[in-house]
Amino acid sequence: MRVASVRDGVVPIASAIANAYIDFSRMTASVVAVTVEDGQGRSATGYGFNSNGRYAQPGLLRERFIPRLLEAQGDALVHADGGLEPAGAWACMMRNEKPGGHGERSVAVGVLDMALWDAAAKLAGKPLWRLLADRYRGGEADETAWIYAAGGYYYPGKGLDELVTEMRRYLDMGYSVVKMKIGGAPGTPIKDALKLDIARIEAVLTLLGGDGSRLCVDVNGRFGLHAALAYGAALAPYKLRWYEEPLDPLDYATHATLAEHYAAPIATGENLFSLQDARNLIRHGGLRPDRDILQFDPALSYGLVEYLRTLNMLQEHGWSPRRCVPHGGHQFALNIAVGLGLGGNESYPEVFAPFGGFADSTPVEDSRIRMPDLPGIGFEAKSSLWAVLKGL
Structure with missing residues (x-):
């Protein structure tokens, strides 16, 4: 199991609206595509982005977290069910990061984490909600x-x-x-x-x-x-x-x-x-x-x-x-x-x-x-x- 490639970009999430604190007229978002190969001839590309209220994180992604993610491979990426284990990739991304300072880096890591879970569910041939229910809830998922x-x-x-x-x-x-x-x-x-x-x-x-x-x-x-x-x-x-x-x-x-x-x-x-x-x-x-x-x-x-x-x-x-x-x-x-x-x-x-x-x-x-x-x-x-x- 390995992370084969990561691609990223910045796109607008602008809306001509405001809440009690900020306006959103210049808001941006990071988007990523992460391709994972499972070593058995299969691959899947997962996608991620940051949700509203925080800006795009191209610097953090390109300088720290994408290079570390591309180093992730082997058993650390394999879950007990044989599929992709995003927690192993997460540990690679957070290597050499001090405790505290959770502000903007949490957004950059979250963008990549979303893409990894998308890829994990695709490799398993399941919707993410079903993969999560199977791994963490004994197979029980809400109907709606x-x-x-x-x-x-x-x-x-x-x-x-x-x-x-x-x-x-x-x-x-x-x-x-x-x-x-x-x-x-x-x-x-x-x-x-x-x-x-x-x-x-x-x-x-x-x-x-x-x-x-x-x-x-x-x-x-x-x-x-x-x-x-x-x-x-x-x-x-x-x-x-x-x-x-x-x-x-x-x-x-x-x-x-x-x-x-x-x-x-x-x-x-x-x-x-x-x-x-x-x-x-x-x-x-x-x-x-x-x-x-x-x-x-x-x-x-x-x-x-x-x-x-x-x-x-x-x-x-x-x-x-x-x-x-x-x-x-x-x-x-x-x-x-x-x-x-x-x-x-x-x-x-x-x-x-x-x-x-x-x-x-x-x-x-x-x-x-x-x-x-x-x-x-x-x-x-x-x-x-x-x-x-x-x-x-």
């Missing part, structure tokens, strides 16, 4: 995955009517749960921003028949404690599905304080990129395993090899995998959710093209989706994404 439509971003000229029209489109696509951004009025006093966001929330809730369990709100880490508490008090009567990333992702003590005062579900974790960061959140963030949601994105956090370790850590601390709903809205996390029994997955029906969204032939019904039976992750069945990846 719960997904929600993430949108409600800010852009110039977007008012209440446009927001409601957008959310109605998601309902027409088959989603029953949606998410919108809040906290994105820069320079506005907290009381005025809150008034504006309450009007936006109530407009969407009217569309949803007043059912707060069908609406999530996302702050993208913009608030300090005062604003987070003020918003939390205002949101509580609506009984929303969750209040997402209200605080800086690494401010664990402040999360713990918020959790003492906000009884409804809190969701966070999409900007934590390692097992160690995730463990610190669980130890010190005051989150509650009976209601809160963990959104670690495997594509940004060293890949599935690290995510498997994170899931083991969570179970040791009393957390079910069902509390995990990955950020990113991509097919990689969707396969993981089905194969490993997570609580669901994010979906981007209209933004972050072509990386957001799933295979073309997978309709959404009541915010659930059934996986296609295709070898690998299934990128080839998403025409707009495949048009980008096949160029590698």
Whole structure:
């Protein structure tokens, strides 16, 4: 077993939208193609990319991680079932890396890890979700995955009517749960921003028949404690599905304080990129395993090899995998959710093209989706994404 070749590129993931913290008008993504030969005359090419919110990593990929990956070969790459073992390749990529410093390198490694898992499933002739279920869950895979439509971003000229029209489109696509951004009025006093966001929330809730369990709100880490508490008090009567990333992702003590005062579900974790960061959140963030949601994105956090370790850590601390709903809205996390029994997955029906969204032939019904039976992750069945990846 050996890694025969690795090719990479940089492509735009630009969208004329913004959340409470950043705009995405100049966002880029790394894409890679990794070809693996199994020594028995078979080869497979897997594809990977980084999901939204982080930029392309060409320097890290070309200077450190691709050269190390090309050195990976032999028994370290062979799983007990005879197939490709991405953990062996991961160990080669991380050779000579010091502990800590998990920021951008976790993205570069995650891009390559995704491609390795795609190749592993293709060599096995299975969808990735089936390979994961067979290796780690005794063959048990979920029949469908719960997904929600993430949108409600800010852009110039977007008012209440446009927001409601957008959310109605998601309902027409088959989603029953949606998410919108809040906290994105820069320079506005907290009381005025809150008034504006309450009007936006109530407009969407009217569309949803007043059912707060069908609406999530996302702050993208913009608030300090005062604003987070003020918003939390205002949101509580609506009984929303969750209040997402209200605080800086690494401010664990402040999360713990918020959790003492906000009884409804809190969701966070999409900007934590390692097992160690995730463990610190669980130890010190005051989150509650009976209601809160963990959104670690495997594509940004060293890949599935690290995510498997994170899931083991969570179970040791009393957390079910069902509390995990990955950020990113991509097919990689969707396969993981089905194969490993997570609580669901994010979906981007209209933004972050072509990386957001799933295979073309997978309709959404009541915010659930059934996986296609295709070898690998299934990128080839998403025409707009495949048009980008096949160029590698």
